[in-house]
Amino acid sequence: MTSVFDLVCRHAAATPDNIALRGATDQWTYRQLRDASARYAGALAAAGLSPGDRVLLAAPSVPEFVVAYLGIQAAGCVVVPVNTMSTRAEIEYVLGDAGCSLAIGWHALGPAVTEAAAALDVPSWTLSPGAPVTGSTPADVVDRDRDETAAILYTSGTTGRPKGAQLTVGNLLSAGEIGAGCSRASSADRIGTGLPLFHVFGQASVLMAALTAGGSMSLLARFDPASMLEMLRRDRLTIMAGVPTMWNAMLHAAGDANPADFAQLRVAVSGGASLPGEIARAFEARFGCTILEGYGLTETTAFGTFSDIDRGGKTGYTGRAVPGLQVQVRDDDGNECAPGTVGEVHIKGPTVMRGYWNRPTDTAAAISTDGWLRTGDLGETDTDGDLRIVDRIKDLIIRGGYNVYPGEVEEVLYEHPDIVEAAVIGVPDDHYGEEVAALIAARPGSELGAAEVSSWARERLSAYKIPRIVRFVDALPKGPSGKILKRSIDRTALTRDTGLGDVAARRH
Incomplete structure (x- = not known):
């Protein structure tokens, strides 16, 4: 039995005064994060929520998101993060589809969450700075099996209504272990991102890796290239993560930034979409910093392949399968393709989702009986085993x-x-x-x-x-x-x- 919250409890016991989170104007130690999250879990239990209940969470990338997220985990509930730009109709759909028992919305988001919740007669809470909760005492952590659903992330898809990918306790813990291992993260690392935590990249690949390693996590509530560069300087980041458009935006907004600003940066991680080689080359030429590319999906808890730190990145490729995962490129008949031949990418391992929420037919179409996930992406490997994503099948x-x-x-x-x-x-x-x-x-x-x-x-x-x-x-x-x-x-x-x-x- 285990919990995603165990990571924070472990570091709070060993290094309670180490910084866990940095926001725009505040910072939280591991002790403060543990205590605030435990109080949040206590408030959920006091409100009548039971293990397995779904809780919608709409908040930007602020420390309070992490407090609520971990409080939901500590209570044994299932977190359902949604885009902060979601409309009332979109939130209503997720609340109804996931059968949520509670909706939590950041205080500055506007009325969409509360109105959607009221329309479905679902209670709603406001998440405020400091993540205060009234009349609660810290709750005991609910132990869970690794195969129990811990989070449901809705994939936007190109057709049909969004589907909820069920990520388990084991999926999230494995993602943290893989992320920390691939970046060789430790408690000394200062990790930063402008990615939204409600998205699988920021949530599973970055946040979970930081909590696993015991390092600090610097957050931008909203990405802005100048603000990201300032955060890099201010917090002396050693690991930074973003998508190609972010690297490109920082490159064009660099102003007087120079390689000295990046001297302490060990690892720059790119994912979410293929990184154009010209952007990678321009970034390295300007800042002396190599961007390492990775590949994964919501359905694989953000992981699939990653470029090896020692070998460095290879332009146009996303590296080999990360430890513990298998990645194959297959033809239309299901046979593994030879290097240089384009086929559909398949992934198997401990980060593959449990399935789509209440969609057994879609789950069966995506995951084979022996655990291989069809990604819907076209790719090819080279003779070194590195993967190149060619495109989505639908694109x-x-x-x-x-x-x-x-x-x-x-x-x-x-x-x-x-x-x-x-x-x-x-x-x-x-x-x-x-x-x-x-x-x-x-x-x-x-x-x-x-x-x-x-x-x-x-x-x-x-x-x-x-x-x-x-x-x-x-x-x-x-x-x-x-x-x-x-x-x-x-x-x-x-x-x-x-x-x-x-x-x-x-x-x-």
Whole structure:
């Protein structure tokens, strides 16, 4: 029997005065974190919640999120974190689907949580600075089996309603062990991120690793590149984690930042989406810091592969399977592919989810009887066993019978000095079936035009891969982790506005 909360209790007993969390204006020791979380668990028990009850949590990346999260774990309940930008309707859906007994919302978020909870007759609490709770005493930690559900994270998916991925106590503890091991984290490390903790990357890969190692965790409530760089300097971070758009934003907002600012940084971790090689090379050239890339999903508690610290990163690849996990690339018949052959990525190991909440059919389609998860991602390995993610199966563009992998085209576009962000998608075409379209956010002040983009791509790609539709935008839509959301791009509008086969004029 065990609990996710055991990690904090262990460090609070051994090193009670070590810093566990740093917010914008405050910091919490491991003793303070343990005591506050235990009081929160006591308040949950006093309110009548029982082990296994689901509790919705909507809060930004602040220390109080961690207090409530761990309090829910200590009480033996199941935490259901949601995006802080969720609408009332979205929160109502999650509350109803997960059958939540309580909703907790950060005090500054607005009325969506309380209104959604009231509509379903679910009690709601406000999470305030300091995470105060009234009339409660610290609760005894509820022991749980490792295969019991500890968290339900809803995946946004491209079709249908979001599904709740059930992450177990063992999933989260394994993720912490793997994360700490891959980064060689210790109690001396100062870990920082601008990732949202309600997302699996920040929650499982970063927070759980920090709590496992006993290091400190610096948090940004909302990512801003200048603020992230300031936090790096202020807290002398040794490990930092982010998604590609964050590294790119910091690169462009660096100002007077120089390699000295990164001298203490041991590990920079990138995940959530493929890291364009040009961004990685530019970051290393500017700051003398190598970004190591990893790969995982919500359904695998954020882990799958990671680049080895000793070998360093390999541009375009996410490393080998992390310790304890197996990763295979398979063809349509289920056979393992030879190196250099594209197929679907499959993962097996202690971080693979228990299944989708109340969706046995979806669970059976995703996880085989022998425990292998179908990721829905296309990838290939090289002769060293390193994995390269080519694209999502659903993002694959088939133009005139030829496969076009958007990630390959985006890699080429990112090499252009005036392109800050790029998204390549397929749009319907009567002749080719699908046409290649590119949405581009250019460097401010740039005079980049569609003709130059087309010429740049033509010099570096086969003819069928060249974007025939080019549209300039101020910024691309992004999810809570900063990952570019291609599903939010209106493909019909692209087709209608530009005409098939045409190249859009430069933005106005």
